[in-house]
Amino acid sequence: MPPTGPPPAAGRPRLRADAARNRAQILAAARTAFRELGTAAPLDEIARRAGVNIATLYRRFPDREALIRQIVIDGFTVVLQAADTALATAPDGALASIEELLLHLVRERETLVLPLIGGPVTEDPEAVALQLQIAARLEDLLATARDQGAVRADATAVDLITTGALACRPLPYLPAEQAAALAERHVRIFLDGLPPTKARPLPPSPTNADLTSYWKAAKQPES
């Protein structure tokens, strides 16, 4: 259930009902096509799957970039909501909240396609803002978990983001169900490695500044 409603009051007039439906169909088709064929998927193919004319697609999204951008934003919105939910339940056990969050993302993989697979693909302010908000939520979540003694001190929000991103990336050729099962097992093992441990400390993490440059990275490869 990706958010495809009209962008929140962004100066633009609300779309006519049929146009809004077309727009949503285009986004859904694009998500599927990008997942299956990469972000270089032919736009006519996307239009065909959406049941609209290619020119209609172009009317809504002036270029491939714009289409990708919307999917990224929709995906990040889903992640942010999940992070908010996790944060709300954190006082009752942050580690469980984290697990819930990561498993939720794994289950929603199909929707998240680009933000997690393709990584940040735009410097669009809206997308960047969402990313920073998500990072902030994860930091809070980890802080709570650490206070509860549930998570090792050297784990960072970046580690959670990495794990979420990796686990959501489709392992190609694997049917959705099996991919989900594998991803879930992977997340579970990872989480079992997260509590405080006598194990050697982790190697140094990239800093927040690095993360930011990561989030803001300029250009996206075509796939």
Next chain:
Amino acid sequence: MPPTGPPPAAGRPRLRADAARNRAQILAAARTAFRELGTAAPLDEIARRAGVNIATLYRRFPDREALIRQIVIDGFTVVLQAADTALATAPDGALASIEELLLHLVRERETLVLPLIGGPVTEDPEAVALQLQIAARLEDLLATARDQGAVRADATAVDLITTGALACRPLPYLPAEQAAALAERHVRIFLDGLPPTKARPLPPSPTNADLTSYWKAAKQPES
């Protein structure tokens, strides 16, 4: 240092020195291009990066498939060698060997491109054989580790493969060094979750049959 020499005595006459050099340059360029642009990268572009004419590329690799196939085989060869090494050192501590193996793969990420990123992209017998050999080595490795009490009973070779594959997939836009650092942290946390634990058991794993169908999956998406 990916293996780019002529495949061992496969009936084909040895290449002339300049031809061999061209072949190696083409493979190197293809690896880079596939990583950056996906496996749909224009062959023109690959030839250009390799500094040869497109027709020369075609002489060496009759189609995109053949180019991909060689890269996959080269990659699996690297993985198999690493698995062999890990197995040899396993008696002295299998968990450390596993860690060594996974971190080695992370460090060799650039070379492994297709086998791990793109997954199996061919039904080529040579590639399939390599994959099965790798799986067998990992099973042995896990068995040894279990015997040593170092690894939980419900972890499988598939989990290791998944982890290796995920950790090697490039997080786009992240500079190589930082990507490696993150991947290493991820592997380390995962490994800390691997020993026997009182935690809930893992959800069921896809079976070996599933794995095989995974390895043999018929057609590759363009990215």
Next chain:
Amino acid sequence: MPPTGPPPAAGRPRLRADAARNRAQILAAARTAFRELGTAAPLDEIARRAGVNIATLYRRFPDREALIRQIVIDGFTVVLQAADTALATAPDGALASIEELLLHLVRERETLVLPLIGGPVTEDPEAVALQLQIAARLEDLLATARDQGAVRADATAVDLITTGALACRPLPYLPAEQAAALAERHVRIFLDGLPPTKARPLPPSPTNADLTSYWKAAKQPES
């Protein structure tokens, strides 16, 4: 000040005030766009410049042809009025009247766009009638000038038309003011060559029949 009012009582009901304004804006935008982009300028673009929806343009002008036709007629109307004025002042010195006429056209270049630049672009009876009237006025003007001994015997109305047309064609990239200055100089030198002279006679002129076929030429190129 091009004439853009509704054509005089042609059976059509008078336009509503806002509709008339839209119509005028469309014509103005079309003149500019045709000048800058050629007569193949996108109708979208014209509508955009006029600040109306493309469908509104289509309501007023069923096709590109109709739009062009109106601009041509407006232009010829301007030329005819100028020729009438010239004829009225001819008894006081026809050469000066001719100069006045040509310079007037040069100054009105922006308005005349199509009739002079693109030539006759329609077989529309109204346009053809205007053209014939203009030719007749110029013949009269030349006859008067010849009677006054001010113009060589072998100059024809066609020469005047040619000169007017050429001088009005925009030399691309030249700012309007400089283009006008150059055109004025050109007309002035040309006029200095117009009086009776001992110079060799001019080569034969295309006949009136040729001119007619010129005026009536069937199809317009896209630019």
Next chain:
Amino acid sequence: MPPTGPPPAAGRPRLRADAARNRAQILAAARTAFRELGTAAPLDEIARRAGVNIATLYRRFPDREALIRQIVIDGFTVVLQAADTALATAPDGALASIEELLLHLVRERETLVLPLIGGPVTEDPEAVALQLQIAARLEDLLATARDQGAVRADATAVDLITTGALACRPLPYLPAEQAAALAERHVRIFLDGLPPTKARPLPPSPTNADLTSYWKAAKQPES
């Protein structure tokens, strides 16, 4: 007979014979098409007329701009050669040389298409250099003519350029022969206005700086 041979030793290797033939055919087809349909003429159409595949056209000329550029340069080369010839014969009567030059251009109209019709369409250094050389030749020619007492003092090279440009611009819809006849008459009358005269002096001419900005004008309209 436009110059279509390989560009003078411009670093590029000489074209293969068949490629050179294709290149020449493309340029010839483009000249015709641009004349008939404007510079927005479909490139498909040009390729079709040239008897080559559209991709072949793209191989030689990466975009429409490049095609236009070459035609402009070829055209200016013709003009420069004619100006050189005129200069060589100037001592025997510069006015006759000027007439010869202008009439030559009129006769070569078909070849000159873009430089004179569309004006300078590029800031390409080669094209600009040619334009400046042409202007210099015309200055010399006028200086000689003035010394001979054959041309009024206030006529400038810019006037000659204007006249050449105007006379060469096709009056649309007029068959080539008649257009040439009219153009020739026009040039002849203009030339009869060129000798010293008691007539009022001409209005001020745009300066050389203006001319230069004219020649260098950045962007070309699509027609």
Next chain:
DNA sequence: GATGAATGAGTTTTCATTCAT
């Protein structure tokens, strides 16, 4: 063995035109 060249088959993008609101 290598390359310049050409091409057919896409894919992307634009535009004239119609329709429903």
Next chain:
DNA sequence: AATGAATGAAAACTCATTCAT
């Protein structure tokens, strides 16, 4: 009367592949 929306058709541009040198 005006507009948002949709579309079919065309034009621009790219790319895999083959051929002749």
